[in-house]
Amino acid sequence: MSTTVTSHRPRPPAQPESLRARRLPAYAAPVIAVAALALAAAIVYGASIGGPVLVIVLGAVLYLVGLFAASNAVEGRRSARNRTWSALIHSAFVLAVVPLASVVWTLVSKGTERLDANFFNTSMNNIGARDPNGGAYHAIVGTLEQVGIAALITVPLGILCAIYIVEYGRGRFAFAIRFFVDVMTGIPSIVTGLFVLAFWVLIVSPWFNDGRPSFSGFAAALALSVLMLPTIVRSTEEMLRLVPPPLREGAYALGVPKWKTILRVVVPTALPGIVTGVMLSIARAAGETAPVLLVAGGGAAINFNPFENNQSSLALYVYQQAGEASKYSPARAWTAALTLVALVLILTIAAKLLARRNRLSR
Structure with a gap:
């Protein structure tokens, strides 16, 4: 008489909900950017203290503050600091490219007027x-x-x-x-x-x-x-x-x-x-x-x-x-x-x- 021994593999322990990292949804950053620009435009034009340049500058500041606050509430302080510094690096890149693009656009738009054989x-x-x-x-x-x-x-x-x-x-x-x-x-x-x-x-x-x-x-x-x-x-x-x-x-x-x-x-x-x-x-x-x-x-x-x-x-x-x-x-x-x-x-x-x-x- 033979007995069959069945081996049961242990199941991996279930991952607690608290260990799962929460992430901001992909649409969060664009929504925060639009809201920051809208709020900046309302403040600047409502108080009549500037123009589009001030709106962009104030909007960038409000965007960084809003992004840090949202990320800190959902992902934690460490991820919030990472997102904020990444946004600052991207902003510095844009800040460096925008004047160059402006110069190129101005040269091309105004320099083609006499671009002829004469x-x-x-x-x-x-x-x-x-x-x-x-x-x-x-x-x-x-x-x-x-x-x-x-x-x-x-x-x-x-x-x-x-x-x-x-x-x-x-x-x-x-x-x-x-x-x-x-x-x-x-x-x-x-x-x-x-x-x-x-x-x-x-x-x-x-x-x-x-x-x-x-x-x-x-x-x-x-x-x-x-x-x-x-x-x-x-x-x-x-x-x-x-x-x-x-x-x-x-x-x-x-x-x-x-x-x-x-x-x-x-x-x-x-x-x-x-x-x-x-x-x-x-x-x-x-x-x-x-x-x-x-x-x-x-x-x-x-x-x-x-x-x-x-x-x-x-x-x-x-x-x-x-x-x-x-x-x-x-x-x-x-x-x-x-x-x-x-x-x-x-x-x-x-x-x-x-x-x-x-x-x-x-």
């Missing part, structure tokens, strides 16, 4: 206050030449200087280089313009111009180079320091010389960051007005020679057109500003794509 094919030579025509061809040429020359001078010099600081620099000399680079970072653009004016325009240029000082686009490029150099050096230095030491050590273990390790391993690894720093410096140089005005003089005619006579730039063109007493000048200024932003954006995208392609090809 604007890009003509200059301001012989254009009067009552003439609706006239363009920025001369300023576009000046910007491309001045920024191009400045980049040819500064990019190799800045990258080599950063390589020396990171890979070779030791002692007081490297410390002195870092110190002067930091000092140059804070130099105002007008000071660099005055320096180039006093040195190049008034002292050097008379040697090549029959004893007379001469404005030129090359002088503006020299001033822009002084502004670009510290940005390139510091950004390249930081990118080179981020390259992992095992990459260098592995190359040294294989018998690769140090200069070839830097050229074939370190620099390609840091290339995307280096390109970003270079494009930031180019964007700053392209938007400078004071150095170009001081040492290039500006001008309304087209000048393809950066080593002789006055030359304009897009930033200077915007400054001049914004101050002109003509009803057609503001449209030219906005279109030139849009052109400058688009030009920098195109150069940045092209440089990023080129750096990415070169990195992947390795």
Whole structure:
């Protein structure tokens, strides 16, 4: 006679209701936001103390208070603090994006008025206050030449200087280089313009111009180079320091010389960051007005020679057109500003794509 033994698996203990975390419903945050904006609008417009900006600011404060109170009542203090800080972070992001979006929208909406062939094919030579025509061809040429020359001078010099600081620099000399680079970072653009004016325009240029000082686009490029150099050096230095030491050590273990390790391993690894720093410096140089005005003089005619006579730039063109007493000048200024932003954006995208392609090809 056999007996069958049946085994009963113990059931898991039931989870008490008190241990289940309660959560706010998904619609709670939008409802609180709408209620906060409505209450803020009622307070501001009811008391006649402000406009839409004050409504948004007060609504954001009321939203944070309401969200904390609702979350604290349902989820507890810890979750309430988490939700509140998350909302503050999101608000900071929106606060940073809204001005940028506003600038882009203003540029696009106002800059398309003169976005035509005449604007890009003509200059301001012989254009009067009552003439609706006239363009920025001369300023576009000046910007491309001045920024191009400045980049040819500064990019190799800045990258080599950063390589020396990171890979070779030791002692007081490297410390002195870092110190002067930091000092140059804070130099105002007008000071660099005055320096180039006093040195190049008034002292050097008379040697090549029959004893007379001469404005030129090359002088503006020299001033822009002084502004670009510290940005390139510091950004390249930081990118080179981020390259992992095992990459260098592995190359040294294989018998690769140090200069070839830097050229074939370190620099390609840091290339995307280096390109970003270079494009930031180019964007700053392209938007400078004071150095170009001081040492290039500006001008309304087209000048393809950066080593002789006055030359304009897009930033200077915007400054001049914004101050002109003509009803057609503001449209030219906005279109030139849009052109400058688009030009920098195109150069940045092209440089990023080129750096990415070169990195992947390795």
